[in-house]
Amino acid sequence: MNGPASPAIELRDVSKSYTRGQQTVAVLQGVSFRIEPGEFLALMGPSGSGKSTLLNLIAGIDRVDSGAILVGGTDITTLTEGELAYWRSRSVGFIFQFYNLIPVLNALENVELPLLLSPLSRRERREHARAALALVGLADRMDHRPGELSGGQQQRTAIARAIVTDPDILVADEPTGDLDRSSAKDILDLMAGLNESLGKTIVMVTHDPRAAERAHLVRSLEKGLLTNADLHLHS
Amino acid sequence: MLTFIFILKNLSRHRLRNALTILGIAMSVLSFGLLRTTVDAWYAGVEASSSTRLVTRNAISLIFPLPIHYAEQIRGVEGVTTVCAGSWFGGVYIDEKNFFPNFAVDTRTYFDLYPELRLAENQKADFLHDRKGCVIGAKLAERFGWKVGDQVTLKGTIYPGNWDMTVRAIYHGRDTHVDETQLLFHWDYLNETLKKTSPSRADQTGFFIIGIDSGDHAAEISRAVDQRFANSLAETLTETEKAFQMSFISMSGAIVTAIQLVSSLVVLIILAVAANTMAMSARERMGEFAALKALGFGGGYLALLIMGESLAIAGIGSALGCALTFPAAAAFGSAVSQFFPIFQVSHTTVLLQGIAALAVGVAAGIAPALRASHVGIAQAMRRIG
């Protein structure tokens, strides 16, 4: 693991605004911060404060207006679309609120999907996908389609899909937002486990205090600015 | 492989909608095939015609006859090998709806000119010996259940009276392009009867079929024949058999054009249906496409998914439509055999059906594929999340 001198993610003076008709909404205004390798960070803040926007920028699925985002030493704001897509496929695992699984593919196929972008053979892909599903406790549900799984099981499948490429960073936008309390707890246990045992850096957007509690570090967004009300909970 | 499975599984999403689209494509491929086969059938006589046969008729119109003694003079033209007199008899068997073509021909030379009509040697000999005998095509025999030895009475329309004949031979075509619905009998029988009943119409014939040594000389020989009779009482017009057949068909050329237009419209209509299906499928899946993009898939992959699905729908529909075309053409062909003696689905038609379906598949998929490949990840995710 790298020392504090080399952060996993570093944002430098990042600004982002959206134009709606004539109006320009400044969502992020000069945000700077660092996330250390192996960190489990929760981003909180009221609805519309720009949490998802910030997460999308870190994950490389949206573009900054100005500023730089360094991930593992690379400034991803300078990458072309193609380079960025390739970078995402190797370095980032996505966990969405509504799972975003492919409904016509079974769990195993869903998890195998991102490996199509890797140089692995068909057999290796299958093996990796099976291992990832076993890791999230779904070894016996591999041939079920998403529609045949509970919300919690679908989110587990999504987590298996996120880790199957062995990325350094996991981003999660309201991962428990659509789940009942007990399923939510299972998912958070799983994420905490991935953080601890596999050393994944996790950035999780949530407005659920119970979810935020599980993170090491909580930061709040307020009107496009990171507040100082950082809470160090565990570390 | 997984991508292939993915495309196939995508087809199962809206089973009813996709099934109806496939059925629509199949039906339009089928109608396209039948319409084209109809046009082919229309021109079948032309296709079957030989380039070494010329037809000489009265220059004014086909309904005016030529003196039979022209035959001698035509035979004298260089390059001419055979001359055969023939008349459209226009006889009716019991009722007009039983229509089939019937000709009085010079039976001494006719079968030399038409080697594609095949008949057994003994039957041919019997026919040549019976002045009131006739030869019929195999399809005609089948249609009325006629056998060798049966009596057939034709009611004359151009030549009044009842004309009794005996079936002496049944011919088969050398290949499927040959019309097997004709009845042929002795020109001499017609002429001798006319000598007694209406002598003014005797010793005349509707046309001469001319065999020539080479198709390359058709133009010169035609000119030479017509020159012989220039400034005579009955001037002639000589042309290749193909051109002669065309002169009948072109009268109805507008109908053929209409049929061709309709068959193109059918393709356009199904294109609209398929394009709508693909647009709906793609629109519903934009969130999914955004997620795939987030995972690192490029726009090209999304375009491949949609094009693959569109081509699969078009391909299945087209295969179904082509498969249905053969039995449908057989059934339709036998129902209209008196108008279209040759009603056969050609390789070209099947090829065109495939090409039309392929074009529909590509055209229907292209706009949704482009839209999907350009989907903005963050925007599309917002819409669903």
Ligand SMILES: Nc1ncnc2c1ncn2[C@@H]1O[C@H](COP(=O)(O)OP(=O)(O)O)[C@@H](O)[C@H]1O
């Ligand atoms: N693609 C977009 N177009 C226009 N406005 C947007 C877009 N994305 C986000 N916004 C606006 O930016 C603000 C922050 O949105 P978001 O990051 O989703 O907030 P949060 O996740 O904290 O609820 C909101 O006011 C939202 O309406």
Ligand SMILES: [Mg+2]
């Ligand atoms: Mg949000």
